[in-house]
Amino acid sequence: QAATPAVAAKRPNIVVILVDDAALMDFGAFGGEARTPNIDRLARSGAMFTSYRTSPLCSPSRSMLLTGVDNHRAGVATIEEILPPSQKGKHGYNLHFEPGVLTIADRLKANGYRTLMAGKWHLGHGEGDLPNGHGFDRSLALDASGADNWQPKPYMPYYTEAPWFEDGKPAKLPKNFYSSDLLVDRLKGYIDEKPAGAQPFFAYLAFQAVHIPVQAPKEVSDRYQGRFDAGWAAVRAARNERAKALGLIPADAPTVGMPDFARDWNKLTPEEKAIYARAMEVYSGMLESMDASIGRLMQHLQARGELDNTLFVVTSDNGPEFSDPVHAPGMDIWMALHGYAWKLKGQGEKGSLNFIGRDWAAALAAPSRLFKFYTTEGGLRVPLILSGPGVAPGQRIAAPAFVTDITPTLVDFAGATAGPAGVSLDGRSLKPVLTGQAKTVRGADEPVGIEVSGNAALFRGHLKLTRVMPPLGDGQWRLFDLETDPAETKDLAKDRPELFQAMLKDYEAYEARVGVAKLPPGYTTQQQLMSNALDRQKGSIAVLAGGALVLVLGGVGFLIWRRRKARA
Numbered sequence: 125q126a127a128t129p130a131v132a133a134k135r136p137n138i139v140v141i142l143v144d145d146a147a148l149m150d151f152g153a154f155g156g157e158a159r160t161p162n163i164d165r166l167a168r169s170g171a172m173f174t175s176y177r178t179s180p181l182c183s184p185s186r187s188m189l190l191t192g193v194d195n196h197r198a199g200v201a202t203i204e205e206i207l208p209p210s211q212k213g214k215h216g217y218n219l220h221f222e223p224g225v226l227t228i229a230d231r232l233k234a235n236g237y238r239t240l241m242a243g244k245w246h247l248g249h250g251e252g253d254l255p256n257g258h259g260f261d262r263s264l265a266l267d268a269s270g271a272d273n274w275q276p277k278p279y280m281p282y283y284t285e286a287p288w289f290e291d292g293k294p295a296k297l298p299k300n301f302y303s304s305d306l307l308v309d310r311l312k313g314y315i316d317e318k319p320a321g322a323q324p325f326f327a328y329l330a331f332q333a334v335h336i337p338v339q340a341p342k343e344v345s346d347r348y349q350g351r352f353d354a355g356w357a358a359v360r361a362a363r364n365e366r367a368k369a370l371g372l373i374p375a376d377a378p379t380v381g382m383p384d385f386a387r388d389w390n391k392l393t394p395e396e397k398a399i400y401a402r403a404m405e406v407y408s409g410m411l412e413s414m415d416a417s418i419g420r421l422m423q424h425l426q427a428r429g430e431l432d433n434t435l436f437v438v439t440s441d442n443g444p445e446f447s448d449p450v451h452a453p454g455m456d457i458w459m460a461l462h463g464y465a466w467k468l469k470g471q472g473e474k475g476s477l478n479f480i481g482r483d484w485a486a487a488l489a490a491p492s493r494l495f496k497f498y499t500t501e502g503g504l505r506v507p508l509i510l511s512g513p514g515v516a517p518g519q520r521i522a523a524p525a526f527v528t529d530i531t532p533t534l535v536d537f538a539g540a541t542a543g544p545a546g547v548s549l550d551g552r553s554l555k556p557v558l559t560g561q562a563k564t565v566r567g568a569d570e571p572v573g574i575e576v577s578g579n580a581a582l583f584r585g586h587l588k589l590t591r592v593m594p595p596l597g598d599g600q601w602r603l604f605d606l607e608t609d610p611a612e613t614k615d616l617a618k619d620r621p622e623l624f625q626a627m628l629k630d631y632e633a634y635e636a637r638v639g640v641a642k643l644p645p646g647y648t649t650q651q652q653l654m655s656n657a658l659d660r661q662k663g664s665i666a667v668l669a670g671g672a673l674v675l676v677l678g679g680v681g682f683l684i685w686r687r688r689k690a691r692a
């Protein structure tokens with residue numbers, strides 16, 4: 125669907141679809157197990173970026189995607205769930221957009237677009253920090269890292285509620301829904317508030333899929349019965365092979381199997397195998413259900429005569445999620461109190477708390493190492509698809525692209541040059557690459573830095589300097605050539621000391637430029653997550669303890685009263 129001049133002159137609608145925690149190879153077109161025909165159709169009719177990188181964590185990635193500005197400069201250096209008290213209040217660590225940082229919605233609105241959003245926000249909750257304070261005309265927004273997919277309930281010890289907002293005010297959600305359907309239905313409603321063609325729109329569709337809790341309609345999950353019975357090592361090996369067949373990595377690139385920390389699938393009990401295999405059936409069902417709802421949105425735009433004039437972006441915020449909320453300390457009590465279970469029966473359905481955990485996450489991250497939170501390729505390298513007017517079909521683009529490039533690319537496609545400039549952008553428009561005018565949008569030596577809570581990387585073309593922090597890393601800097609070694613197996617720091625030192629210098633300059641704050645000694649993301657979760661729950665624990673005390677005192681009082689009455 126190459127654009128005719130007439131179509132190109134008309135400003136396109138723009139739909140940005142952000143999948144939560146999807147791995148590089150989760151979509152069918154990228155080699156995934158789940159059926160995602162609608163995403164695959166967008167991939168075929170547009171461009172697949174195979175060297176696209178984001179940050180290793182949710183809110184920082186979202187801040188960069190929506191602004192084109194580095195996460196620290198944007199104000200969202202990390203997620204509040206792992207923020208140490210010593211970083212609180214530092215510039216870049218307020219975890220909402222700093223003044224002068226414009227979102228793509230701000231920019232497109234200033235250029236006459238209608239701006240709509242449905243889904244996860246996770247970018248601040250103070251006055252003015254929700255989507256309606258950042259350029260969105262209409263929004264249904266979840267102000268948390270996640271929530272139950274079936275009902276307006278929270279999902280883990282971190283949260284005591286599911287904070288849904290519509291246009292900045294507490295939202296009334298139906299008692300029962302499925303998240304992907306709810307979000308697309310709401311978005312369709314917002315789109316329909318204006319007749320087709322009256323005004324171009326920008327829509328940000330930020331799915332809960334496939335974040336924890338991993339939940340999906342049973343009949344869809346059932347389509348994957350038996351698909352994962354061979355376990356994680358088999359799935360990782362098969363993905364490694366498909367990565368080569370699909371050209372995501374060179375045919376002669378070294379690949380790695382499961383990491384040392386992974387459990388041996390064959391040593392699991394039959395019950396454990398069943399529940400972990402089902403977790404992945406549900407994960408695939410969640411991807412397929414999400415894809416079906418994308419299909420419904422596309423059909424809706426087709427019926428409005430607007431599909432051909434809509435530019436789609438499909439991507440993920442970071443690599444696959446390893447967190448296991450079920451086995452965290454105190455979770456059994458929390459789950460019982462909230463009516464949740466972790467068991468095979470009903471897994472992924474309403475009332476279940478399902479997750480894939482770190483062994484599956486490590487498998488899904490193939491051909492890369494590790495996953496979300498970490499700056500190995502498993503955390504950073506995710507799929508990116510751009511499709512629509514002005515993008516020639518069937519493109520495979522290996523040029524490096526970064527999450528900060530999305531906003532300038534969309535500004536470019538929309539011709540959105542009016543309005544305030546805002547703070548300067550770190551990203552570059554990918555349009556020259558998409559239209560064949562350039563092979564790449566950065567010079568081979570131009571550095572791009574990434575840092576989230578100590579995990580860090582610096583890219584220069586296909587060269588990558590990286591530091592992975594404990595518990596899964598050792599905090600040492602390493603140098604890799606991703607072109608020949610996408611699995612980061614051979615550290616080149618000693619072979620190329622000058623390059624190593626030069627890239628370290630680049631990284632230091634990056635830290636100074638964007639304002640990376642120091643971490644307290646001994647900091648790890650996982651410990652901070654638990655400690656912040658406990659702090660958060662103190663309030664509700666106090667309420668529970670208070671309630672229990674009232675019950676006990678009331679009971680004792682009643683007994684005394686009955687005794688006295690009996691004596692009288």
Ligand SMILES: O=[N+]([O-])c1ccc(OS(=O)(=O)O)cc1
Binds near residue numbers: 181183
């Ligand atoms: O509490 N957790 O398990 C948790 C919290 C946040 C989180 O990351 S986020 O990227 O989804 O915000 C992942 C896991």
